[in-house]
Amino acid sequence: MAQSSLCGNLQVEIETKAPAGKLHEAFCKAYDIPKACPEKVKSVDLQEGEWGTVGSITTWTYLIEGKPEICKMMTEAVDYDNKSQTFKTIGGDILKYYKSFKYSMKVIPKDEGSLLHISLEYEKLNNEVPDPNSMLDLVTSSCKDVDTYLTRA
Template sequence: MGLKGKLITSIEVKCEGHSIHDILHTNMHHVPTISRSINQFEIHKNEIIKVGLIISWNYDEGGQNKFTKQIIEDIDPHKKSIRWKIIGGDVLEMYNSFTIAVSCEPQWVTWTIEYEKKTEDTPEPLIELGIILDLNKDIEGHLVKN
């Protein structure tokens, strides 16, 4: 059995938090053009962004191209939250399970990563958290500029 952990960060945003939720919920296909880290986005199942949708991302991690395949586990339009479970890709080489959740309030965006490490020597997913924070900054910058 691995070691479970949770990382939570809340970021004050200059734009409305619901605008970030809207991009992540209804306009995910725009993320590769907004983000410096996300290179490609693909929908594998369904056409509408809803629970059960399977998506994949290619992203840059320290100059290396990485891949993640995810399923949307939960969307709450009233709470402006989304939760993705990683079901394939590079992250699962080090973690038995990995979920990412975002919750958007008017001036705050909260990201949560829940994970289970394969071994005690596996590092905390701080690099992955950094990529998420960069994505948040890129989306916020895009929204403030427009």
């Protein structure tokens, strides 16, 4: 019974001005994300595979609550038709606190822009570990920056 309290899922929806395809592509091929939010994401480097393909591995360097952290993620699923993707954390600072950590996003076309649905699925190492609200805040604000970056004149 106590085990279930270690597992969680945080979700957020963001309305964006960028078209769904453009937004999905930006996250599949994430090398431009540091240009969109340089004060939050310092680098995204492809370690293995090709951008936007299942099994590819990227290393993200970012600031969370002002501290630099690294996260190594494997692309677990990409659906270009439905504009969704899932990343599994396979290394880095976040695994000091979480046994598992997944990041999923789906971009839904809406009027002139899109609706971006983000989900963080995780399992804490113990009950002392807080929910990853600061990570959700970082992802949310970074996605808003990417939207601004993609839609600026």
